[in-house]
Amino acid sequence: MSGFDEYAALIRELSTRQRGGERAIAAEAERRRGLQSGMDTLGRRLAAQGGHLDRLGEAIGTPMASVPEAQPAAPPGPGTGDGAIGGGAAAPGRSGVGAYPDGSVPTGDPAAELAVAGRLADEADRHGQETEALARRPVLLPTWSAPARAVAVYAGCALVGSLFMLIALVGSPLPVSGMDLVAALSCAGVPLMSFLAGQFVLARWGRPVLADAEAPAGRYVPLGFVICALVSPSLFCLYLILFRLLR
Template sequence: MTGFDEYAALVRELTARQRGGEQAVAAEAERRRGLHAAADQLGQRLAAQGQRLDQLGRAIGGSAPVSVPEGTPAVPALTSPGAAPPAGTGAGATGGAAAAPGRPEVEAYPEGTVPSPRAPEPDPVAELAGARQLADEADRYGQQAEAIAHRPTLLPTWSPAARAVAVYAACALVGSVLMLGAALSPANQAIGLGPVLAVTCTGIPLLSFLAGHLILGRWGRPVLGDGPPSSRYVPLGFVICALLSPSLYCAVLVVARLA
């Protein structure tokens, strides 16, 4: 092989290595652009989650801002390839005789100044994956909180009609007990049983209906509701309270007479 052939072979090898280096640099730049885009997307997602949690807190009644719990990894900061090393590390730091071999004027490390070994740098891909997993968990818990907030506090698994019937029936039962207590009160001897029965048979069922109506309005509606307010079944509640309370009262009187 002549000298020109060796020179041409060396030129081809140098060109191939240069091309491979350029491809490696381009691949690294593309990887960093992808990491930056993923970090920006994750940051926007976390910001949207924070705004939604603030809205939920204000709707429920809380006023404290949402804080990031301790231990939550932040979105990793991606540095450029040409960034300078931190102060006190790398080539710019004076490391004693070990950092300047052959220079007798540089002494060994003074006592107590030997630098500790540097911790390995975190992997941006792993950090982004961990942060994305935590964001997925936050989305899942947020959806559960919204589902709970869209259900009423009182009997949340019941249908609106069944809830209204249960509330009005319970209020009517309490009203019948009050009617029985009023009928057996010693004041009946002075006033007379007729006026007492007239008042109790009209006033107590009305009070039972109003109590059920207020209970459904306070605890029978969801904490968060974008649509119209749920029905309180006013005609049904009035019928239940108007018929159930006197019926129970009469049944108790009949049983007491027969006994």
């Protein structure tokens, strides 16, 4: 082989190696861009989750601790996997909280750390949705519909009011002598008190913690007034009849 042929072979080998190096550099740059994009997306998700938690905390009267503003994301570094601070998923601004406290990622692969951080964010989203769903359900009879809940509350208050009627009737010196003061107060005052008690219960425990501002309170005022006005006096009349029969 002549010297020129050797020189041409060396040039071809150098060109091949150069093209291989360029492809490796391009692949590494693409990998870094993918990691950076994943970090940016994860940062936006975490910021949105923080805002959601703040809104939930304000709704239930427990403001969350202020979350520091997100800093520009840096390419993730290798994590230790032993609970020490570090890695792409390390909690920013929180001392003593490592990237993976449970040691679930023993490798130092940034892509693996980013994938696990994404799964943790998915889990946080799921828990946040469950919490919001619970916050949008009333504390009192959460599985009942609003009309059924109102009927149950007003009927219960009317029943309690009828028991007060019974106590007043038993303590009256003239229980069956006609519509005396006790009877008048029972037929007029107790239904009104039962109605107001039902209004209070529905306003306090019958409304979701997290509700839209324009959403109705679900107190069903006409329905409640009719129930309390009919149930309590009807039971009082029944008590009068039973007392007269038992004399």
